[in-house]
Amino acid sequence: MGSFLLKRSGVMFLTALCLTFIVFFLTNLDPNLEKLTKSEGNQRMTDQQVEDWLVKNGYRQNLFKRYGEWLGVAPGWTRTDADTGKVTGRCLKGGIAPEEASSFCGLLQGNWGHSLVFKEPIGGIIIKKLGLTGWLMFWVMVAMVPMALLIGVVAGMREGTKTDRTLSTFSIITTSTPEYVSGVILIVIFASRLGGLRWFKGTSASAMDSITFENFFLPVVALALYGMGYIARMTRASMAEVMTEQYIRTARLKGLTFRAVVLKHALRNALIAPFTVIMLQIPWLLTGVVIIETLFNYKGFGWTLVAAVGNNDIELMMAASVVAVLVVLVTQLISDIGYVFLNPRIRVS
């Protein structure tokens, strides 16, 4: 187990490095830097002025060196102005004197940079926005997981019956309805003039202060529906497989009721596979979160990502990407480890 963990963590670390480097490369393409310069300076800068600004602010160093600086494993650049003798540098922003500043100031030192859009340090923004999205995810999970497991187990315990067919078709329908479609349909039915039922609000902007049933129901349902179908189908497949096992037949022949067989013997084994699927569903929900937060104007993590991309806020984009990549990798690791723990038949050497 120890060496398995070590190996998985090693691969994960390498993956995280590669991915953040790719993001770094793609966010720091020349046109993006040019746009950044013009928004920092002014829109009428000549090409030469842009170039000077970029050189002066350390953007024209080797890409790997800059990635190292951003990460905090390479010392930040410093530069002494030839005319005035003033020292500037990556770690000297915000009026810190050169003598007191540390030579490393990147992600690992907790320096996430400064957002152009929000005019605030990024660390604070990310934590605040993640908190908002955390609530959304929490309620989505609360709605999605029990429903999906219930549908899957009920459909899978008697394969081929009418109940099974109905529930399976329902899960296929939900997997075919991406969030931007279900969101639109839900808003039209429950929050517009056409539907007539004005039970819920079509926007969740007010949920950022206080979550109520009225302003949070639609986004949660739209997100939960799309993710639910897949988990339900996996649970059904797993349940149907378990129900054909020898020990289930033994339990039935022993004279146990169907109910007892399902609850005591089948369920525990049938829920191993869905656990992995649920964990892997979390990064998949990320796309949905971005769509739903945009659609319902809920200014959480996904909305922030869209805002950062739309405004060419390079440092915020990088920070958001790091968080997104970490979420993906950590959930993958948990699902791997959890699978081994839950399933005694798998032995990891």
Place this chain on the structure above:
Amino acid sequence: MERLGGFEIFGQVMWNFAPVWIGLIVILWASIHFRSRLGLYGKLFDSPIGIAGLILVLFWVLTAIFADQIATFDALDQISGMKNKKPGWPVKDQEGLFYILGGDNLARDVFSRMVYGSREVLIIAPAATLFAFMVGITLGLPAGFYGGRMDTILSFVANLVLAFPVILLFFLLVTPEIRADGPEFELWGGQKWIASVPNLMALCLFLFPIIFFVVLWVSRYSTQPRKLAIYLAVTMVIGLWAYLGLVFNADPFGVFYMDPNLLNIFVSVVFVNSPTVYRIVRGVTIDIKTRDYVAAAQTRGERPWYIMLWEVLPNARGPLIVDFCLRIGYTTILLGTLGFFGLGVSPESPNWGQTINEGRKLLSLYPHLALPPALALMSLVLGLNLLADGLREESLKD
């Protein structure tokens, strides 16, 4: 003129789809009549889910084919006085013409835009999926068959792409900036080619279909030089011709051409889909290579690539066909997501995702703008998923 009522709108929509109904009846009648000779496709008619899926998919395929006959207006026609009009509104000064499903924010016909939107999706999604399969198969087969270091490296790269949050990748990869960035090269005839990230990706990814077919023919017909020469020549001529047109935009006859926006979307979608296909192909190959017929072929002295392409691949077709259907559906959703965020598509394009995005801003006042494309997208994806389910059920019965 009076505005159309609910039933009249329904009747008009049905009437306009007449070519589709006729096509559906002809195809279904022919398929059921000859089902015993049609293999897996014929067996699909045993499963109600499969039939439902097939009808939905055929409906949209036929709509895309007959879009010019079905649509009442052009996708870009703006008629003054029709802005945000409700469904069934008569067109001013034109007797007998209606905006069946109303007008959008720019006074265009919602119904016609929905119909033309099907064309955009049904051309890009299957083509992108096909390319993703070419890439996935060409890399997955040797990775699963040989294993070893190549497998480790390829699988690491595949996992790398899979660990990338899809939406983030699209935000970074499908932008006007990225298309313009890179060293410029002068091609023949004054053509210019920019070595931007999407163009470089196209350069690599579009090579795979050519490699696939060349290896396919060489591994099979290496003992029949004449046949091999003909097949190779045809593959190379068509392949390189299309390659020049699509990648370098330098097709001398102007047949193969892809708009830079479209190329950007296409390449990104292929890139996102191929690692999953790779993993499926690799997994199936590892399973199949232990079978007796593979051992028999090895004993006969067949070369590895012959075994992979002519023994393993045909026997892996079941899961691959099912995944192909599912993946077209997933690609449709991805394209919708791209449109929803306005990434890479031209602003007036009638694709469904973008129309939904335009409509959502006015959703509580004018729900008829976003609802038709949303339902269209959903029904197409549903059809593909049902079809995949039906195919899986029937192929498992063998």
